Amino acid sequence: MKILIIGSKGMLGQALVKVFSAGNEVLAWDREEIDITEAQSSNIKIQNLRPDLVINAAAYNNVDGAETERELAQKINGYAVGYLSKTCKGLDIPLVHYSTDYVFDGTNRKGYKESDFPNPVSAYGESKFLGERELQKNTDKFYLIRLSRLFGKEAYIASAKKSFVNLMLDLAKNHAELEAVDEEISCPTHAVDVAERTRYIAESKPEFGIYHAANVGSATWFEFAAEIFKIKQIDVKLKPVPASRFPRPAMRPQHSVLLNTKLPPMRSWKEALKEFLISN
Numbered sequence: 001m002k003i004l005i006i007g008s009k010g011m012l013g014q015a016l017v018k019v020f021s022a023g024n025e026v027l028a029w030d031r032e033e034i035d036i037t038e039a040q041s042s043n044i045k046i047q048n049l050r051p052d053l054v055i056n057a058a059a060y061n062n063v064d065g066a067e068t069e070r071e072l073a074q075k076i077n078g079y080a081v082g083y084l085s086k087t088c089k090g091l092d093i094p095l096v097h098y099s100t101d102y103v104f105d106g107t108n109r110k111g112y113k114e115s116d117f118p119n120p121v122s123a124y125g126e127s128k129f130l131g132e133r134e135l136q137k138n139t140d141k142f143y144l145i146r147l148s149r150l151f152g153k154e155a156y157i158a159s160a161k162k163s164f165v166n167l168m169l170d171l172a173k174n175h176a177e178l179e180a181v182d183e184e185i186s187c188p189t190h191a192v193d194v195a196e197r198t199r200y201i202a203e204s205k206p207e208f209g210i211y212h213a214a215n216v217g218s219a220t221w222f223e224f225a226a227e228i229f230k231i232k233q234i235d236v237k238l239k240p241v242p243a244s245r246f247p248r249p250a251m252r253p254q255h256s257v258l259l260n261t262k263l264p265p266m267r268s269w270k271e272a273l274k275e276f277l278i279s280n
Contacts, residue, residue: 003027003202004051006034006084007058009156011163012098012147015195016057020202027051030058030157037075039083046087053202054088055096056081059128062161063102066124067249073123078130085138094141094208096198101148101186101214103129106253111218113259114146114210122250132210141208143201145194148214148258149224151276152191165276168225172236182222182240186256187214190272197266212258215269227270231277 001024007013008028017028027049034042036058046054059077060066066073081097088095102125103118118129135142151165162170171178197213219227222240229236243252260266 001025001052001202002050003053003055004029004046004049005055005057006030006036007056010057010059010160011150011152011155012191012194013057014153014156015191016055016198019192019195019199020055036080036084039080039086042083043087043090046084047091050091051093053094053096054084055198056084057098059098060124063122063124063252064249066122066127070123070127073127074130077124077127078134081131082134082138085135085142088141089139092141094143094202095135095139096143096145096202097131097135098194099128099132099144099146100125101146101256101258102253103132103146104253104256106184106256109255111255111257111259112212113261114212121253124250125253143198143208144210145198145201145213146210146258147194148187148189148256150189150191150194151273153280164221164224165228165273168228169232169234172229172234175236177237177239178225179239179241179245180220180222180225181243181246182220183243184252184254184256185218185220186253187216187218187258188224188269188273189213189215189266190269190276192276193266193272197263200263206263209262211262212260213266214258214260215266215272217269218257219269227273228277231274 004027009030060073105119
């Protein structure tokens with residue numbers, strides 16, 4: 001199968017390229033090869049390539065930056081997804097696109113199913129929800145996969161933000177005491193696991209629609225950090241603090257656990273985190 005992966009230098013993109021490379025012809029494209037916000041040029045390039053599947057892992061991921069760069073976030077996360085969807089519909093091929101737990105408002109402490117209606121509380125969440133709507137409006141052959149609190153190998157892109165895992169490890173090198181927000185419950189998820197779940201979907205070909213791909217279990221940022229230090233056996237005093245301790249421009253959902261009700265469960269986030277930290 002000829003597979004086009006867009007956003008191949010990002011954290012998720014790298015994992016996708018690695019996971020899909022076995023037995024497939026993988027075309028790994030990033031900004032140098034395609035600008036998904038340019039509808040005409042990207043359409044021509046994809047038409048010339050004639051892939052069997054397009055996977056879009058390109059995204060604007062700066063949650064706080066989106067509050068002041070709302071138009072840019074909507075352009076990349078929203079309207080560009082519509083352009084890709086139209087191209088894939090014209091070629092009669094499926095499109096895989098990724099969204100986020102941040103499309104939900106976080107008021108449901110029981111977690112969110114695939115069928116729950118989004119209600120984002122930030123500009124970033126709004127831009128991702130726009131992408132979801134553009135996807136569903138412009139093609140019927142789509143797999144919309146929502147992610148949560150991704151960790152993994154750092155992106156090759158200079159502008160990419162550091163993952164929470166590596167941020168904590170870096171801070172621990174120079175600080176005996178650290179603070180972490182003991183709020184905002186979500187599901188830490190390994191990028192490799194998301195890539196493997198994506199391949200499972202692409203090969204098993206379930207019904208087109210929305211799927212949640214998050215490791216089992218949930219945690220606050222404090223609990224996430226504590227597990228990182230526990231696995232790496234780092235002696236650092238970690239203090240739980242409220243979100244107000246670190247004021248940020250964008251609101252975050254307080255409880256955005258993604259419930260997977262349509263596919264076999266993924267492994268626990270603690271198991272995935274341990275594998276990642278031991279192998280890196």
